[in-house]
Each structure stands twice: as C-alpha cells, then as structure tokens.
Amino acid sequence: xxxxxxxxxxxxxxxxxxxxxxxxxxxxxxxxxxxxxxxxxxxxxxxxxxxxxxxxxxxxxxxxxxxxxxxxxxxxxxxxxxxxxxxxxxxxxxxxxxxxxxxxxxxxxxxxxxxxxxxxxxxxxxxxxxxxxxxxxxxxxxxxxxxxxxxxxxxxxxxxxxxxxxxxxxxxxxxxxxxxxxxxxxxxxxxxxxxxxxxxxxxxxxxxxxxxxxxxxxxxxxxxxxxxxxxxxxxxxxxxxxxxxxxxxxxxxxxxxxxxxxxxxxxxxxxxxxxxxxxxxxxxxxxxxxxxxxxxxxxxxxxxxxxxxxxxxxxxxxxxxxxxxxxxxxxxxxxxxxxxxxxxxxxxxxxxxxxxxxxxxxxxxxxxxxxxxxxxxxxxxxxxxxxxxxxxxxxxxxxxxxxxxxxxxxxxxxxxxxxxxxxxxxxxxxxxxxxxxxxxxxxxxxxxxxxxxxxxxxxxxxxxxxxxxxxxxxxxxxxxxxxxxxxxxxxxxxxxxxxxxxxxxxxxxxxxxxxxxxxxxxxxxxxxxxxxxxxxxxxxxxxxxxxxxxxxxxxxxxxxxxxxx
Amino acid sequence: xxxxxxxxxxxxxxxxxxxxxxxxxxxxxxxxxxxxxxxxxxxxxxxxxxxxxxxxxxxxxxxxxxxxxxxxxxxxxxxxxxxxxxxxxxxxxxxxxxxxxxxxxxxxxxxxxxxxxxxxxxxxxxxxxxxxxxxxxxxxxxxxxxxxxxxxxxxxxxxxxxxxxxxxxxxxxxxxxxxxxxxxxxxxxxxxxxxxxxxxxxxxxxxxxxxxxxxxxxxxxxxxxxxxxxxxxxxxxxxxxxxxxxxxxxxxxxxxxxxxxxxxxxxxxxxxxxxxxxxxxxxxxx
Numbered sequence: 001x002x003x004x005x006x007x008x009x010x011x012x013x014x015x016x017x018x019x020x021x022x023x024x025x026x027x028x029x030x031x032x033x034x035x036x037x038x039x040x041x042x043x044x045x046x047x048x049x050x051x052x053x054x055x056x057x058x059x060x061x062x063x064x065x066x067x068x069x070x071x072x073x074x075x076x077x078x079x080x081x082x083x084x085x086x087x088x089x090x091x092x093x094x095x096x097x098x099x100x101x102x103x104x105x106x107x108x109x110x111x112x113x114x115x116x117x118x119x120x121x122x123x124x125x126x127x128x129x130x131x132x133x134x135x136x137x138x139x140x141x142x143x144x145x146x147x148x149x150x151x152x153x154x155x156x157x158x159x160x161x162x163x164x165x166x167x168x169x170x171x172x173x174x175x176x177x178x179x180x181x182x183x184x185x186x187x188x189x190x191x192x193x194x195x196x197x198x199x200x201x202x203x204x205x206x207x208x209x210x211x212x213x214x215x216x217x218x219x220x221x222x223x224x225x226x227x228x229x230x231x232x233x234x235x236x237x238x239x240x241x242x243x244x245x246x247x248x249x250x251x252x253x254x255x256x257x258x259x260x261x262x263x264x265x266x267x268x269x270x271x272x273x274x275x276x277x278x279x280x281x282x283x284x285x286x287x288x289x290x291x292x293x294x295x296x297x298x299x300x301x302x303x304x305x306x307x308x309x310x311x312x313x314x315x316x317x318x319x320x321x322x323x324x325x326x327x328x329x330x331x332x333x334x335x336x337x338x339x340x341x342x343x344x345x346x347x348x349x350x351x352x353x354x355x356x357x358x359x360x361x362x363x364x365x366x367x368x369x370x371x372x373x374x375x376x377x378x379x380x381x382x383x384x385x386x387x388x389x390x391x392x393x394x395x396x397x398x399x400x401x402x403x404x405x406x407x408x409x410x411x412x413x414x415x416x417x418x419x420x421x422x423x424x425x426x427x428x429x430x431x432x433x434x435x436x437x438x439x440x441x442x443x444x445x446x447x448x449x450x451x452x453x454x455x456x457x458x459x460x461x462x463x464x465x466x467x468x469x470x471x472x473x474x475x476x477x478x479x480x481x482x483x484x485x486x487x488x489x490x491x492x493x494x495x496x497x498x499x500x501x502x503x504x505x506x507x508x509x510x511x512x513x514x515x516x517x518x519x520x521x522x523x524x525x526x527x528x529x530x531x532x533x534x535x536x537x538x539x540x541x542x543x544x545x546x547x548x549x550x551x552x553x554x555x556x557x558x559x560x561x562x563x564x565x
Numbered sequence: 566x567x568x569x570x571x572x573x574x575x576x577x578x579x580x581x582x583x584x585x586x587x588x589x590x591x592x593x594x595x596x597x598x599x600x601x602x603x604x605x606x607x608x609x610x611x612x613x614x615x616x617x618x619x620x621x622x623x624x625x626x627x628x629x630x631x632x633x634x635x636x637x638x639x640x641x642x643x644x645x646x647x648x649x650x651x652x653x654x655x656x657x658x659x660x661x662x663x664x665x666x667x668x669x670x671x672x673x674x675x676x677x678x679x680x681x682x683x684x685x686x687x688x689x690x691x692x693x694x695x696x697x698x699x700x701x702x703x704x705x706x707x708x709x710x711x712x713x714x715x716x717x718x719x720x721x722x723x724x725x726x727x728x729x730x731x732x733x734x735x736x737x738x739x740x741x742x743x744x745x746x747x748x749x750x751x752x753x754x755x756x757x758x759x760x761x762x763x764x765x766x767x768x769x770x771x772x773x774x775x776x777x778x779x780x781x782x783x784x785x786x787x788x789x790x791x792x793x794x795x796x797x798x799x800x801x802x803x804x805x806x807x808x809x810x811x812x813x814x815x816x817x818x819x820x821x822x823x824x825x826x827x828x829x830x831x832x833x834x835x836x837x838x839x840x841x842x843x844x845x846x847x848x849x850x851x
Contacts, residue, residue, distance in 0.1 A: 341748045365752065372750030385741035389764050399749045445745070452749055 001070065002028040003172045003204040004052055004089070009064035011047060011056070011228075021047055022228045024064065029204040031171060034195075036219035036236065037208045038251075040467040041438075044228040045208045049174050052206065053089055054081045069171065086117050089172040090165040094180050096157035100149045100164075106133075107145035110164050118168070132163035135200075136193050155186035159193060166197060173198065174206045179214070183328035184494065188538035191218060210467060212255040213497070216240050217540035224248045237544050254472035256497035258524055258539055288355075289319040289488040290340070290375075290456045295349035297335055309335040311512035312349070317456075317505075322482070322489035324499040324520065326535070327509035333492045336509070337460045340490065341377045353456055369403060376449035380461035382441035386433040392444045393419070393429030399451040418447040421484075422477050439470035443477060450481065458490045463498060475502060496539060500524060508532050588840045591833035598830055602648035611639035613646040613799045622816045634804070634819040635811050644822055647799035651827070654711055654793075655780040661719035663773045666726025667762065673727065674734035675757050681731075688724035696721035697783050704792045711794055714787050722776050729772050733765040767845050774838035778831040785827050801827050 004027075011022040022044045029035045039045045050056065051066055054073040066073050069088045073081050093099040100109055110132060111125035120128070126145065133141035136159040149157055158178060165173060175194065179187040195218065198205050209215050215222050216236055223233040224247065231245040243249045297310040310332040317323045327333045338344040340351055342362065351359045353374040362368040379385040386395055393415050400411045419429050422443040433441055442462060449457060459478065463471040475498065482489060491503050499506055500520060507517040508531065516529040527533045601608055611629075617637030624632045631640035673684040691699075696718055703717030737743065738761060746756045787793035788802025796803060801823035808819035 338744075343744050343747060362750075365750075368750040368752070372748060375748075377745070377748050379741040379745065381741060385745055387742045387746075387760055387764070390760070398746075398751075402749065402751060448745065448749075 002067075003031050003069055004029040004206065005065075005067045006048065006052065007065050007067070009048070009051060009066055010062065011044075011051065012061045013059060014061050015059045020228060021060070022051075025225070025228070025230055026064075027223050027230065027233070029172060029206050031204045032198075032202045033221070034198065034205045034207055034219045036215035036222035037206060037225060038210070038212060038215050038222055039225035040210055040251075040469065042227075043225040045225050046176055048225070049091070049176050049206060049208050052172075052174060053085055053091060086113070087168050088170060089174060090168065090170040091174040091176065092158075092161050092165050092178045094177040096154065096161045097149065099161055100157060102149050104148075105145065106147050106149070106152070106160055109160065110145075110167060113164075114167055128167065129163075132167055133160070135166070135197065136160075136163045137189070138163075153186075155182055155190060158182065158186075158190050162190070162193060162197070166201070169201060170203060172204045172206065174208070176208045177210065180210070184496075185328065185534055185538045187214075188540070191540070194218075211540070212240070212251060212468070213257060213542070214540040216542035224251065237542065240542060241544075250469060254469040256468075256472075256495070256501050257541075258497045258500055258536065287318055288316045289321075289353070290317040290323075290490060291315070291352040292336075292340065293350045293352070295336065295339060295351065296347050297332075297339060297344060298347055308332075308512045310339065310346075313509075313512075313514055314349075315507060315514075315517075317488055317490065319455075319488055320482075320486045321505065322491055322503040324491045324493060324503035324506040325509055326493055326496060326499055326506055328494060328535075330511065331509040332512040333509050334460055337377065337458050337490065337492045340456075341375050341458055342371055343377075372452050372454075373403065374454060375456040375458065376452055376454035377458040377460060378442070378445045378449050378462040380465055382438045382445060382465060383433075385445050386441055386448075388433055391430055391432050392424075392436065392441075395433075395444065396429075396448045396451045399448055403452055414451075415447075418451055419444075421450070421481060422447045423473070437470075438466050439474055442466060442470075442474050446474075446477065446481070450485075454487075456488045456490065458492065460492045461494065464493065464495060471498070478502070496524065496535060508535070585840070587836055591836040591840075594829055594833040595837060598648055598652065598826070598833075601645045602652050605642075605645040605649060609639075609642040609645045611642040613638060613643040614797050615639075622811055622814065622819070624816065624818065631822050632816070632818045634808055640804075640819050640822055643799040643804055644801070644826060647801045647804055647823060648826070650711060650788075650794045650798060651781065651785060651801040652830075654715055654784040655777050657715045658718045658722060658780045658784070659773050659777045661715070662722035662776065663726050663769065665719060665723035667730050667769065669723065670727035670730025671734060671757055671762065674731045674738065675753060684727070684731075688728055691721060691724045694721065696780075697786060700783065700787055701792060704787075709792055709795055714784060714793055718780055718783060722780060725776060726769060726772060730765060730769055733768060734761055737761050737764060768842065771838055771842035771845055774841055775835060778834035778838070781834070782827060782831050 006025055006027050008024045008026055009022060010020065010024050013019045013021065025044070025048055027035065027037070027048070037045045037048060047057075051062075052068060052073070054066070056062065062074060068084050071080060071084060073084065076084075104112075107126065107129055110129035111120075111122065114120040114125040114128060115122060129145060130141050133144055138144055138156060138159055144152070144160070152160065162178070173194075178194070179190050182190060191214070194205070197203070207215065207219060219236050221234065222236050222239055223230050224239065224245070225231070226247045232239055232243065232248045239248060240252065243252050292313055292315045295310055295313045296308070299307045299309055301307065313336060315323065325333045325336060335344060339346045342358065345361055346359055349359065350357055356374070358371055358374065362371050386392065390398070393412075396415045396418055397411045400406060400414055404411075406414070415429055416426060419425065424440060424443050424447070428436065428440060428444070433444070436444065445462075463474050466474060478489070479502070481487060489503070491499065493499050503520055505518065506520040506523050508515050508523070508529065510531050516523060516527065516532045523532065524536065527536055615638065617633065619637065620629075620633055621635055621637045622633060623629055623637075626632070629639050629641065631644065633639055634643070669684055673681045699721045700714040700717040703713040707713040734757070743756060743761065746760060747753075784793055785800075785802035785805070788800045789806045791803075791806060794800035794803050796807070804823040805820050808816075811817075811819050
C-alpha cells in the first residue's frame with residue numbers, strides 16, 4: 001500500500017481571479033521509495049507537498065483526495081490529522097534558518113515534540129536527541145544540544161532539521177528544496193545523510209526540487225509539475241533520457257550539465273568558443289582587457305579575527321574573453337567582483353581595465369564617469385537590484401543621460417534599442433520592477449549595465465536566482481551581446497555547469513585564494529587541486545551516467561591565460 | 566513622444582480597495598477643520614473679536630450656536646478663526662522638523678562614521694528635553710507669540726524624523742540598486758537625494774503626520790499657559806484659558822468647545838497617520 005496517495009487533487013482560489021493552483025494532481029509514494037517532484041517556481045510543487053500534511057492556504061476550494069497512510073487527510077478529524085503529522089509524516093523545509101526558532105537551543109528544538117506530544121521524560125528525550133544528532137553526522141552532538149541556531153552553519157542547521165523530522169521515526173519524509181540554499185559540497189553531504197537515513201528506516205521520501213540533476217541523482221521516480229499540472233511522470237532515467245512532454249524536453253534541455261549527456265539534448269547549446277567574437281584585426285587596444293595584480297582585501301570586524309576575503313589574487317582576461325570565478329559562499333569571489341567595479345577599495349594590489357589603473361577611488365565626476373564606462377556589473381538578486389520606484393525604462397535612461405548628453409527622444413529610442421537587445425519590448429520599459437518577472441528584471445539589469453557601453457561586464461551570480469529555463473534564456477542573451485559587442489566577461493558563479501557553457505577560462509577560489517586556474521575544459525576534465533575535485537564530485541549526476549567516462553563538454557581552447565597567484 | 570517617467574505618486578501607493586470607517590471619519594474631521602480655518606472669514610457668522618458686553622456667556626442660542634464667552638464674543642466664530650493659528654503652528658513645525666530631520670538623517674546615514682555618532686549623541690541630548698520645555702525656553706529668550714515656540718518645537722521634533730530617516734536610509738543604501746547607481750558613475754549626493762530619499766519619503770510622511778497631532782497638543786498647551794498666541798487673537802489653547810473662569814459659573818461651552826476641537830483633531834490625525842504607516846508597511850520594500 002502506498003504511504004501517500006494523492007488522487008485528482010485540485011486546488012482553486014475562491015477569491016479574486018479564481019486561479020486554479022493545482023489541477024488534478026495525482027501521485028503516490030511507496031515505502032522505501034524516493035519520489036521526486038520537479039518543477040520551476042510557481043509550479044505548485046510546494047503546495048502539493050503541504051497538502052500531503054493537510055496544510056493548505058486559506059480561501060481555497062479543493063477536490064480529489066490526499067490519502068496518507070490509509071487516512072484521507074481532508075475528511076479526517078483534526079485530531080487524526082494531528083496524529084498523522086506527529087507520527088507518520090514529517091517535513092524538512094528549504095531554509096533551516098527560518099524554520100528553526102532562533103531563541104531556543106538545538107536541544108529544545110529536538111526534544112520539544114517528544115516531551116509534549118509523546119510524553120517522554122526529559123532525560124529520555126535528550127538521549128534520543130543525542131542519537132538523532134549522531135545519526136545525521138554532526139561532529140559534537142553533546143555540545144550541539146546546548147547551542148543556538150546562530151552558532152551553526154546552514155549545512156549543520158539543515159542536519160538538525162532533518163534530525164528533528166526523524167525524531168518520531170516517520171514513515172514518510174517530505175523534503176521541500178532542502179539543499180537549495182546550500183553550497184554544492186554541503187548539498188552532497190546533506191543528500192548523503194538523507195539517503196542513508198531513508199535506507200535505514202525504510203521511509204518513503206517525497207523530494208521537491210527545481211534541480212533536475214539533483215532529482216536524477218537521488219530519485220527512483222519523478223513527477224514533473226508545470227503550472228499546477230503533472231505533465232509527466234515515470235522512472236527517473238526514462239523521464240530524463242526520453243522525455244515525452246514538450247515541457248520536460250525543454251526543462252532537460254535548459255538544465256546545464258558539467259558532464260556529457262548520454263542523450264542528445266534537443267537544443268544543443270552552442271559552445272562558448274563559437275560565440276567568441278572573431279579576433280579583430282588590429283586595434284590600439286591592449287590585448288589584456290582586465291587585469292588584477294596581487295589584489296588583497298581584509299575585513300576587520302570588532303570582536304572577530306580579521307577576515308581575509310581576497311588574498312593576493314592576480315588574473316588577466318584578454319579582450320573578448322570570459323573568465324569564470326568559481327567558489328562557494330565565503331570564497332571571496334563577490335568581494336573580488338566588487339573591487340573590480342569599484343564598490344570596495346582593495347587593501348593592496350592594482351586593477352587595470354584596458355591598461356588604465358582603476359584601483360584608486362574616483363574623486364571627480366570625470367573620473368567616476370570614465371570608470372563607469374569601462375566596467376559594469378549585474379547583481380544576483382533581480383528583486384533588489386532595480387529601484388522599486390522607477391520604471392524599468394527610466395532606470396536605463398538615467399544611465400544613458402548621465403553619460404551622453406542626449407535629448408529625451410534620443411535616449412528614449414536608445415532605451416528601446418537596448419531593451420530590444422535583451423529581448424524586452426516597450427511595454428516592459430514602461431513597467432515598474434515589481435510587475436516584472438525575475439528573468440525580465442535581470443534583462444533590465446543587463447540593459448542598464450550595457451547602457452553605459454562598458455568594455456568589461458561583471459556578472460555576479462547573475463543567473464543563480466533564476467529558474468533553469470529562464471537562466472538558459474538570460475545566458476543566451478548574454479552570449480548574444482558578447483558576440484555582438486565583443487564584451488569581456490567576468491562571470492562569478494558557484495555553478496560549474498553554467499560556467500562550462502559560458503566561459504573559456506575558469507578560476508577556482510577558496511577562502512580568498514585561487515586554488516586552481518586554467519582553461520575550463522582542462523580544469524573540468526582533469527582537476528588538479530583536491531578542492532576542485534571535491535567540487536566536481538559534489539555535483540549531483542544521474543546514476544546511469546556514473547559509469548560513463550567523464551568527458552566534460554568544455555569550450556575549445558582559447559588564448560586566455562591566467563597568471564596564478 | 567511618450568513620457569518615460571510616470572510621476573511617482575505617494576497617493577497612488579497609498580490607495581487600497583477598502584478604507585476603514587474610522588479612517589474615513591478621521592479624514593472628514595480633519596477636512597472640516599482645515600476648511601473652516603481657511604474659509605473662516607467667509608464662513609464665520611461674526612467677527613471673532615467684536616466684544617458685546619450686553620450678551621456675555623449667553624449659552625447656545627439661535628444667534629450664537631455655541632454661545633458667547635465672558636466678553637460676549639461668538640464662540641463658534643472664535644473657534645473657526647482659532648483653527649487658523651491652532652493648525653498653522655503645527656503645520657509649520659511639521660514642515661520645518663521634517664526638513665531638518667531629513668537633512669540630518671540623510672547626512673548621518675550617508676556619511677556614517679564619526680559624524681553619524683556625533684549626530685546620534687546630539688539627538689539623544691534633544692530627546693532628553695521635553696519639547697514643551699524647549700519651547701518655553703525659546704519664549705523666555707525671544708518673547709511670546711507663535712514664532713519662537715514654532716522654531717523651538719521644530720528643533721525638538723527634528724530628531725524623531727532624523728532617526729527614522731537614518732535607519733531607513735542605512736537599510737536602503739545596502740541594496741544592490743544603490744550599488745548599481747554607484748557603478749554607473751552617479752554621485753553619492755544624487756543617489757541619496759534623487760533616488761533613495763523618494764523611496765523612504767512615504768514612511769517619513771506617515772511619521773510626520775503623527776507628529777502633527779503631538780505638536781498641536783503641545784502648542785495648544787503653550788497658548789493655554791499664556792506663552793503662545795496672544796490675546797485678542799483667537800486660538801484654541803488661549804480660548805480654553807480665557808474661558809476657565811466661566812467654568813466656575815457653570816458655563817462650560819466656551820472652554821469645552823475648543824477642548825473638544827483639540828482632542829478631535831489630535832485623534833483624527835493619529836488615526837490618519839497610523840493608517841498611512843500601516844498601509845505602507847506592506848507596500849514599500851524598506
């Protein structure tokens with residue numbers, strides 16, 4: 001018997017637009033099985049998971065049934081549902097930092113439900129909490145019991161949340177994007193813990209994710225959800241290698257991979273090498289467009305040891321090339337980007353853009369504008385990087401009019417031309433940021449950066465907040481612009497798969513140091529540094545691909561050269 | 566050619582489908598007060614300063630709806646003219662204190678460092694003084710009337726605005742959109758004044774609206790103790806003081822009418838101000 005069976009479950013808003021959030025969703029999870037629920041943001045995957053526990057938003061109308069361990073959660077009484085939540089199913093949420101009460105200790109968090117619901121004694125509950133912490137692989141269980149959430153890292157806290165979910169030995173574990181906010185190496189560890197626990201307890205697991213690679217590495221079967229409808233389901237390899245619905249095909253095609261796919265992808269992305277601008281015959285411009293020499297930055301925070309964010313970093317990017325800086329959170333890659341665009345001042349070292357030193361703080365207006373015309377940046381968060389009050393077109397127009405003394409009509413037509421380049425139209429130019437989607441906002445941010453006509457464009461995790469299909473579109477826009485304008489790119493990312501698609505050369509950073517650098521192809525094929533190897537090993541890949549030889553689809557050789565630290 | 570920049574309108578962002586009855590009532594009360602102040606010369610039935618000793622403390626009659634005071638002056642007319650000084654004072658204080666507060670708050674937040682610390686200490690110092698005490702001090706130094714208390718109150722209320730502006734701007738300036746302006750070469754002053762300030766203005770406006778009520782009560786108190794608006798000019802605070810004696814002889818209306826007016830306006834302004842800040846809470850990403 002299935003531990004969870006959702007049949008023809010529909011959910012409609014009863015207010016306003018009568019939107020149908022879920023439309024006849026059916027899925028089942030057997031004991032001991034891992035089922036993936038895959039979809040992009042807004043597809044209804046979290047709603048489906050919550051419905052399994054009887055958690056619904058207000059003002060909605062439902063039809064169909066959700067049967068959890070033989071009980072229909074929507075026709076059962078409140079006490080029965082409570083009992084199900086206490087003993088049969090539990091949930092791991094995406095963000096452990098907001099999912100765990102910051103004012104209570106880890107010990108309180110883990111023992112609370114045992115003491116209150118199962119009437120355990122405090123000593124027994126603490127004993128159990130200790131076992132749980134040990135089973136999820138936390139290093140010092142005894143010490144952790146007395147610690148508070150802010151003392152643990154995101155990865156450790158997610159382990160605590162998993163331990164909490166396992167405290168009542170549930171038969172179904174629902175994981176709602178449990179690793180999305182974590183670094184890839186931490187993600188690999190958490191996934192390890194989850195699979196281990198599942199095997200030990202024989203639980204059924206419903207795993208929600210937007211990451212197809214992760215789903216393929218972890219799940220037995222997957223359901224693909226789009227706009228509230230299950231568009232495809234089946235064995236994971238089957239869905240992956242032979243997607244039937246157009247949406248799944250598109251999703252598989254949009255998902256970048258570090259490794260070769262055994263299947264031919266519908267739209268093979270052009271390799272980055274093909275997109276490089278043809279070498280210009282001769283110009284007065286220097287061959288090296290962006291150069292950093294022994295760049296260092298240390299932060300001093302009261303009460304903490306000095307934090308070396310960037311340590312003696314040297315790099316050089318030839319004109320028209322793309323250099324990726326890859327690293328996990330805290331590696332100093334964003335600080336490096338901010339120093340290059342002038343948002344932070346380097347403690348030591350020099351930055352040269354087109355041969356001119358740009359390390360000093362711009363004092364005069366002319367200096368400021370001059371610097372702005374050489375290098376621009378696109379930030380990660382498309383929701384915060386646009387002024388909420390200013391319509392999208394005006395944001396771009398501001399920049400145009402600052403740099404070129406243009407009439408209103410001239411700047412307006414240039415705005416529309418720029419919007420056209422990033423695939424947006426006039427109606428987007430007249431829209432306020434909050435009415436635009438994440439992908440559209442990021443295009444506006446790119447248009448704004450291009451308005452100044454920079455020679456170097458820094459993309460600071462510019463696509464990591466976007467859905468895969470949107471990410472693919474935005475990357476396409478970036479490639480297009482690069483080809484047309486001969487832009488030099490500095491691409492900051494944590495995602496090696498995206499880097500493979502975009503950049504000729506890659507530099508791996510860890511705690512402020514460059515640990516490895518070289519042509520992307522060589523680096524991915526034959527990583528030299530153990531940390532690069534760890535990063536590559538942490539990337540989830542489908543089981544059926546593990547036997548395949550690792551042949552990364554790296555871009556062809558380029559003239560890029562990196563001078564190591 | 567189509568205009569790119571639609572005027573950003575605070576009023577538009579304040580509009581909500583449903584307005585509470587209390588809020589609407591408050592708006593109406595405030596509107597009545599403002600209209601009667603502006604149109605007093607037209608609407609008032611009598612000259613507020615004409616003394617009619619034959620007709621003192623008449624109580625409500627068909628000729629004098631709110632009766633007359635101890636000098637036979639029409640209470641309703643004096644109320645209407647009194648609304649002018651009673652509302653103008655707080656208005657001036659709110660405008661001045663908001664202007665000073667925004668300037669200081671913006672400087673503190675944008676410059677940071679020692680200047681921020683210094684301004685914070687100065688604000689602490691001013692918070693320690695009751696606004697009324699400062700106003701009395703100003704009267705003692707510069708003489709009675711509206712000008713000295715208005716200036717003193719403006720200084721006393723500026724730190725409230727400044728502290729709010731500072732905290733809002735400090736959060737706002739860490740946003741990537743501010744960094745994007747910087748990278749594009751805009752000057753710090755332009756970003757602060759033209760882009761960040763308008764984004765925090767709605768919240769500041771809500772706070773200043775609340776201040777209006779407090780200032781009105783303070784200034785009425787000052788007039789009541791004889792340090793504010795001087796006789797024979799009509800003013801609610803002064804009217805309450807002038808008619809204190811009549812309370813003893815059982816004539817409560819000449820003192821009660823301006824008292825009620827003060828209370829009504831303060832409550833109405835508070836409700837309006839709180840409604841504004843509530844509505845902004847969810848809408849302006851601060």
